[in-house]
Amino acid sequence: QKEVEQDPGPLSVPEGAIVSLNCTYSNSAFQYFMWYRQYSRKGPELLMYTYSSGNKEDGRFTAQVDKSSKYISLFIRDSQPSDSATYLCAVQSSFAGGTSYGKLTFGQGTILTVHP
Amino acid sequence: GAVVSQHPSRVICKSGTSVKIECRSLDFQATTMFWYRQFPKQSLMLMATSNEGSKATYEQGVEKDKFLINHASLTLSTLTVTSAHPEDSSFYICSASTRRGRSDTQYFGPGTRLTVL
Numbered sequence: 001q002k003e004v005e006q007d008p009g010p011l012s013v014p015e016g017a018i019v020s021l022n023c024t025y026s027n028s029a030f031q032y033f034m035w036y037r038q039y040s041r042k043g044p045e046l047l048m049y050t051y052s053s054g055n056k057e058d059g060r061f062t063a064q065v066d067k068s069s070k071y072i073s074l075f076i077r078d079s080q081p082s083d084s085a086t087y088l089c090a091v092q093s094s095f096a097g098g099t100s101y102g103k104l105t106f107g108q109g110t111i112l113t114v115h116p
Numbered sequence: 117g118a119v120v121s122q123h124p125s126r127v128i129c130k131s132g133t134s135v136k137i138e139c140r141s142l143d144f145q146a147t148t149m150f151w152y153r154q155f156p157k158q159s160l161m162l163m164a165t166s167n168e169g170s171k172a173t174y175e176q177g178v179e180k181d182k183f184l185i186n187h188a189s190l191t192l193s194t195l196t197v198t199s200a201h202p203e204d205s206s207f208y209i210c211s212a213s214t215r216r217g218r219s220d221t222q223y224f225g226p227g228t229r230l231t232v233l
Binding site: 034036041042043044045046049088092102103104106107108109111 | 118120122147148150157158159160162165207209211213220221222223224225226227229
């Protein structure tokens with residue numbers, strides 16, 4: 001079993017739709033959760049960063065974490081063609097001073113296309 | 117803030133040559149820098165982690181003599197692909213991490229596309 005599971009899609013939605021992207025993880029040691037957006041042939045861009053269960057909102061993006069079920073989600077409201085990209089979830093264990101270097105474990109990435 | 121640059125963005129080289137890729141954190145000092153490799157339509161694969169002034173820690177299966185990492189300062193790390201071969205052709209991405217609360221947040225560079233002929 002992979003440490004982080006993410007449906008690779010592809011996911012295609014019409015402009016204006018609400019998009020739901022999801023990941024599950026297996027290790028309760030993961031305490032920090034990120035969502036990255038990656039455009040084709042570019043490096044990933046940090047979208048959202050959370051460390052507790054619940055919702056965190058930033059503009060049209062909402063990150064949701066449910067630690068009890070080890071489930072993380074990213075919602076995109078009023079999706080735009082410019083949102084078309086690959087979305088990667090990432091998890092990180094608790095920082096433990098000099099013994100931890102903040103290693104990220106990534107999901108496979110979901111390819112999203114928003115068509116006009 | 118939190119901008120990471122990579123140079124070059126694209127490189128084409130002949131088999132057997134060595135290629136150096138630079139990664140710089142432009143507006144912050146990075147506690148740690150990471151090097152990833154990404155194949156088409158796949159996720160990022162961590163190759164190694166480096167801290168300034170110490171030897172890099174390589175992930176299982178990554179040849180340290182093949183992929184040389186030098187971390188000269190808190191803002192610069194380099195990856196040298198030695199004696200490159202066509203199978204080394206890939207997208208190489210670095211990231212630099214900075215402390216954010218109690219965790220380290222990674223910011224990624226734009227990537228370097230290496231093509232070995």
